[in-house]
Structure formats: C-alpha cells, structure tokens
Amino acid sequence: MRQTPLRDAYDNHGAKVVDFHGWALPVQFAGIIQEHQHTRSKAGLFDCSHMGEFVLKGESALAALDRLVFSDMRTLRVGLCRYSAILNEKAGIIDDCVALRLDDETLYLVTNAGPLDVVNDLLSGAEGVTNVSDETAKIDLQGPLARDILLQLGFEALRSMKYWNGAAMKWEGHNIVVTRAGYTGEVGYEIFVPNEAAIPLWERLAAHPDVAPCGLGARDTLRTEVGYPLNGEDLALDKTPLESGMARLINWNKEFVGKAALVAQRDEGTHTVLTAIKTDSRRAPRHGFEIKHDGQVVGQVTSGTFGPSLGFGVGLADLPQHLAEPGTALTAGPKDLPIVTATLPVYQEGTCRKKFDA
Amino acid sequence: MNPDTLRYTEEHEWIGELNGQYVVGITEYAQSQLGDITYVELPDAEREVEAGEEVAVVESVKAASDIYAPVSGKVTETNDALEDNPELINKDPLGEGWFFKLDGIDPTELDALMDVSAYRTYVESCG
Numbered sequence: 001m002r003q004t005p006l007r008d009a010y011d012n013h014g015a016k017v018v019d020f021h022g023w024a025l026p027v028q029f030a031g032i033i034q035e036h037q038h039t040r041s042k043a044g045l046f047d048c049s050h051m052g053e054f055v056l057k058g059e060s061a062l063a064a065l066d067r068l069v070f071s072d073m074r075t076l077r078v079g080l081c082r083y084s085a086i087l088n089e090k091a092g093i094i095d096d097c098v099a100l101r102l103d104d105e106t107l108y109l110v111t112n113a114g115p116l117d118v119v120n121d122l123l124s125g126a127e128g129v130t131n132v133s134d135e136t137a138k139i140d141l142q143g144p145l146a147r148d149i150l151l152q153l154g155f156e157a158l159r160s161m162k163y164w165n166g167a168a169m170k171w172e173g174h175n176i177v178v179t180r181a182g183y184t185g186e187v188g189y190e191i192f193v194p195n196e197a198a199i200p201l202w203e204r205l206a207a208h209p210d211v212a213p214c215g216l217g218a219r220d221t222l223r224t225e226v227g228y229p230l231n232g233e234d235l236a237l238d239k240t241p242l243e244s245g246m247a248r249l250i251n252w253n254k255e256f257v258g259k260a261a262l263v264a265q266r267d268e269g270t271h272t273v274l275t276a277i278k279t280d281s282r283r284a285p286r287h288g289f290e291i292k293h294d295g296q297v298v299g300q301v302t303s304g305t306f307g308p309s310l311g312f313g314v315g316l317a318d319l320p321q322h323l324a325e326p327g328t329a330l331t332a333g334p335k336d337l338p339i340v341t342a343t344l345p346v347y348q349e350g351t352c353r354k355k356f357d358a
Numbered sequence: 359m360n361p362d363t364l365r366y367t368e369e370h371e372w373i374g375e376l377n378g379q380y381v382v383g384i385t386e387y388a389q390s391q392l393g394d395i396t397y398v399e400l401p402d403a404e405r406e407v408e409a410g411e412e413v414a415v416v417e418s419v420k421a422a423s424d425i426y427a428p429v430s431g432k433v434t435e436t437n438d439a440l441e442d443n444p445e446l447i448n449k450d451p452l453g454e455g456w457f458f459k460l461d462g463i464d465p466t467e468l469d470a471l472m473d474v475s476a477y478r479t480y481v482e483s484c485g
Contacts, residue, residue, distance in 0.1 A: 032419045033394040033445075217393070217419060282397035282444070284417055306396035306419055 004049035005137045005198040013206065013213045021114045021232075023050040026215040035218035036308045039184055040349075043143030044214035044222075045205050052111035052133040053192060054123060061128030062107060065099065068122055068257055070241055070250045076101045081164050081179055083249065086111075086119060087258035091240040091265065095119050096231055100166040100179055108166070108177055110138075110190070112231045137198035142188030142222075144351045145210050150189060153204060158189065160358040166190075172197065183219060185226035185350030225307045225314055225347035227276050233287055234274060234302040234316050240265055243318065245274040245344075272299060275324040276342040277332070279313035282306060289333035291317055298323055301332050307347065313339075314346050359383075359452045365428070365468050366477035372452065373428045373460070373468065379435075380463055382428060383456040384416070384447065387481045392418040395444040400436040401458055407433060409467055414457055416447070429467040431460035 001024040011017075015026035025047065029035060038044055056065055066073045071084035078101045085096045095115040100108040111119050116133060123129045141150060150158050157169045158178065166179030174197040182188030193201055205211050220230070227245075229235050235244050240258075242250075242265055250262070265271050277285060285304030290297045304315030319341065323330065328341040359381065364374040370388035373380055389395065397417040407413050407427040414425035436458045440446060447455035472480060 028393065031394055031448075033396075221419060282417070284396065284422070286422065306417065308396075308419075 002050070004047055005195040006047045006049060006139075006202050009199045009202045009206070010047060010213055015213070015215065018216070020216060021050065023113060025050060026213070028215040028217045029213045032215070032217035032221060033308045035212055035214040036221050038212040039143045039186060039214055039218060039222055040309050041144070042210040042212070043141055043145045043149055043208075044184070044218060045202070045211050046140040046142065046214050046219055047137075047202070048140050048190070049137040049198065050113040051138050052113065052116040052119060052131070053136045053138070054109040054111070055130045055132055056107040056109060056123075056128060057130070058105055058128035060126045061123075062105075064123050064126030064129060065107065065109060067255065069097070069099075070246075070254075070256050070259075070262070071099075072251045072254050073099055073107060076107070078103055079165050079167060081166050081181055085235070085241055085244075085246060086122065087241070087256065087262070088237065089258055089261065091258035091261040092237040093231070093235045093239060093241065093244060094122075094237065096229070096235055098179070098181060100177070102166075102168050102177070108168075108192075110179075110192075114232050135195055137193050137195050139191045139193065139198065139201055139205070140182055140188060141191065141205060141211070142182045142184040143186045144354075146187050146189055147356060149205070149208050149210060153208070159356075162355070163353050172200065182352065183228055184222040185228075185345060185347060185352050186222075187351045187354055221305050221308055224303050224305050224316070225309055226345040226350055227316060229274065229316065230303060239318070240271070242266060243271050243274065247273075271321075272318045273321055273324045274302065275317050275319045276344045276346050277301070277304070277315050277317045277330075277339045278307075278310070278342045278346055279337060279339050281312060281338075283337055284313035285315040285317070285332045285337060285339055289337070291319065291330050291332045291339070292336065293323055293328075293330050298330070304332075309347050309349070313337075314342075315339075317341075359456075361452060362474050364452075365471035365473060366480075367426065367428045367471055368480065369426050371425060371428050373471070380429075380431065380460045381456050382458055382460060384425065384451055385477075385481075386451050387484070389448050389451045389455070392416060392420070392423060394419045395447045398440040398444045398447070398457070400438070400440065401433045403433055403436060405433045407431060407460070416444075425457065427460070428471060429460065429463045431463040433458050434461045435459040
C-alpha cells in the first residue's frame with residue numbers, strides 16, 4: 001500500500017489504518033462518532049494526501065481541462081473555486097473535481113485518488129500541465145472553529161477568505177495553496193502543502209486543544225449527512241452528471257467530452273436521479289441495498305450510514321424521477337427497511353456558508 | 359461478567375451463568391471490530407431459539423452484523439437499555455452491554471463452545 005507523508009504522524013495518534021484505493025489511510029482515531037461530533041462542534045483534522053493535484057498553466061493546459069469538464073473553466077475568476085466532473089464519451093463520470101483559479105493564467109485542480117492515473121493520462125499530454133500529486137500533501141481542517149484556529153496559527157490570509165474561495169500563500173517559508181472548501185458541511189479549509197511541510201503543519205494543528213485527528217469513517221458520516229457524493233459509491237463510470245445530482249451545474253453552452261450523450265439523455269428525460277433518503281430509526285441504509293416500491297425494485301442505495309448528528313439513518317439513492325419527490329415512502333435492503341426520500345441537505349445545521357467579519 | 363468463566367463462539371458471542379440464568383453478549387474483540395454501535399435489534403422474550411440461529415442484529419457506523427444463539431434455549435429477558443444506548447456494548451461488552459438471557463439450556467451444548475484460553479488463541483488467529 002502507498003503511504004502519505006503523514007503516515008508516521010498519525011500512527012502516533014492511535015490510528016486504525018485501512019486500504020483505501022491502494023493507500024494506507026486512517027479509518028478512525030478515537031472513534032468514528034466521537035470524531036464526527038468533534039468536527040461538528042469544534043474542528044477535525046483530516047489527511048487527504050492521497051488525492052490528486054494538478055497545476056495547469058497557460059492556454060493549452062486550460063483548454064485541455066476545459067474540454068473534459070461540463071463547466072466553463074475559462075470564466076472562473078481569480079480566487080474562486082468551481083466543482084465539476086470529468087466525463088467519458090458516454091458522459092459517464094470518470095472523476096469529480098474542484099478547480100481553483102490561482103491567477104490569470106493558472107488553475108489548481110484537485111481530483112480523487114482512485115481515477116488519478118486515468119485523469120493524469122487525459123491531461124498530461126498538454127503543455128503546461130504538471131501533476132504535483134506525489135509531492136503534495138493535503139490536510140483538511142473542518143469545523144466551526146477551523147477559521148479561529150488557523151488565524152491563531154498565523155494564517156492571516158484566511159481572515160477574509162469566503163466560502164468556496166482559495167489562494168496561494170506562504171506558510172513557514174513553504175509555498176502552499178488553501179481553499180475554503182471541504183467535505184463535511186462545516187466551515188473548513190483544504191490546505192495543500194509540499195510533502196516536507198506536511199508533518200510540521202499536521203503536528204501544529206493536532207497540538208491545538210480544539211483539534212482532533214479524524215479518519216475516513218468520520219469523513220464518510222459527515223459528508224453523507226449533508227449529501228455530498230463520493231466517487232466510486234454515488235458517482236460511477238456508468239452514471240452521468242444528470243443521474244448524479246449535478247444537473248444544475250452543467251453548462252450546455254460549451255463543448256465537452258460526453259456532451260452528445262448527455263444532451264440525448266436530457267432530451268429523453270427518463271433518467272434516474274441521485275436522491276437523499278433517510279430512515280425513521282437508528283437503522284442505516286447501506287450501499288448496494290435494492291430499493292422497492294409496492295414490491296417492485298425501483299432503485300438502489302448508493303451511500304448510507306447512521307447519521308450521528310441526526311440520530312437516524314441517512315443516505316443517497318438512485319431513484320426514478322417520479323419517486324424522488326421528498327416524502328416518498330419506500331423500503332430498502334433484504335429486510336425491507338422503511339426509508340423516505342428527503343430534501344438535501346438532510347443535516348441542515350452545517351456552518352460551511354457562514355460569513356465572518358473580516 | 360468474568361471473562362474466565364464464560365464460553366465463546368467463533369462468531370465472537372459469549373455466554374455465561376449469572377444467578378441461574380444464562381446471559382449472552384458479544385466480546386471485547388467483536389465490539390472493537392464493529393466500532394461505534396448505533397443500533398441493536400433484540401429477540402422477543404419467550405422466543406425459543408436453536409443454537410446457531412440468527413437472533414439479533416447489531417449495526418455499527420461501518421456495517422450490520424447478525425448475532426447468533428450460542429446454544430438452544432428460551433429467551434427470558436432482553437437488555438432493552440441497548441435500544442436507546444447501543445454504545446453500552448462498546449463501553450462494557452461483558453457487563454452493561456449484554457444482549458439477552460436464555461433459560462432451559464442443555465449444559466452439554468456449553469461444553470462444545472470455546473473456553474477463555476481457546477477463545478484467546480482463536481482471536482489471535484483472527485488477526
């Protein structure tokens with residue numbers, strides 16, 4: 001298994017390590033629910049160094065990305081992030097990604113670990129594309145106190161940073177990139193640092209009394225409560241953006257790989273939709289559960305867990321449009337667990353959009 | 359319960375005698391493997407169960423698991439506190455986290471289960 005530059009650091013914190021897409025990553029430290037609650041109330045620290053990062057500099061690099069995604073990356077203003085997805089010719093999702101415009105000619109692209117080799121092959125032929133994944137560590141600090149903590153540690157440039165913005169900056173002499181984004185629904189930052197700065201930054205953050213290291217388990221319960229999709233679970237090569245909750249993000253006025261297939265699907269209009277579901281008990285729907293309506297299989301659960309902040313089960317599911325209306329009663333799994341469709345986000349107390357006085 | 363006096367199954371349930379009744383739960387190893395337990399479904403009282411029969415369900419954040427009757431018998435009582443506080447199983451699997459009590463069991467069935475030293479060897483082989 002591959003190891004991130006932080007492996008030695010979190011081993012000291014009692015991590016239980018698992019194989020995630022070929023990476024040795026912590027699934028939990030103190031316990032999934034405790035980490036989850038800590039992130040919702042204070043701040044959780046996550047190692048996401050397995051993820052991919054690319055620097056795209058100049059016109060051909062920008063064009064190489066732009067033709068792969070359904071968003072117009074040319075209009076992305078300096079300092080802003082944009083969420084999008086890289087598609088194949090059938091409009092299937094290879095990967096979802098976030099691009100940050102660093103300056104007039106530079107984009108910073110963040111991708112997932114699983115499809116990184118495929119994405120690299122698609123992008124790397126173009127001039128000005130640099131895959132910096134191997135030399136970059138990604139550390140997320142997420143939670144309502146994340147901003148205060150980073151300001152205390154000298155990240156002054158974050159004082160005025162708004163949700164879904166980002167910038168390059170210096171930390172202890174290192175060139176780093178920070179976005180105010182995340183995967184938890186809380187105020188949070190994703191911090192991209194050179195490998196040699198990873199352990200110093202992690203230890204500095206982990207030593208703060210309001211910070212707890214968190215693993216993939218809490219990351220999954222946190223994101224599921226707010227309905228953020230996970231590539232490989234909710235997003236897949238055989239599903240399109242229209243089937244994956246991305247309909248309103250698609251820019252139909254530009255060209256991109258897979259557009260013809262996506263237009264055909266849109267015009268036909270009978271595709272399934274990714275829909276929030278919940279239970280009325282502590283029982284959880286699980287990935288792969290078949291969903292039934294009047295005894296007929298009508299869809300499947302793509303993500304599901306007990307929601308520690310909700311007190312009931314929560315998840316995402318592929319459903320036909322006529323059954324996706326919030327409040328539709330269905331059953332899931334071999335024991336016909338009662339579920340009901342819901343409005344996103346199911347957990348509504350998330351602080352991620354909070355505005356701060358500069 | 360004192361772990362030294364209990365009997366154990368390969369599915370990591372324990373059974374032990376307490377005041378003339380037989381109490382059933384899951385082991386420390388089982389709870390640590392499951393992680394945070396979020397839901398428990400217990401058998402109905404008075405239910406007659408066969409050894410190896412699926413009698414309860416445990417869900418953790420990670421997964422759902424079935425719990426089997428370690429021996430045949432009749433369920434006399436269930437630990438209803440687990441319904442609202444399933445985390446008791448994580449905190450005290452051999453004590454407050456017990457699942458149910460069995461009556462009318464055949465003691466020779468107990469002898470077929472692992473004792474504590476056999477179970478410890480078995481857990482080591484589970485990794």
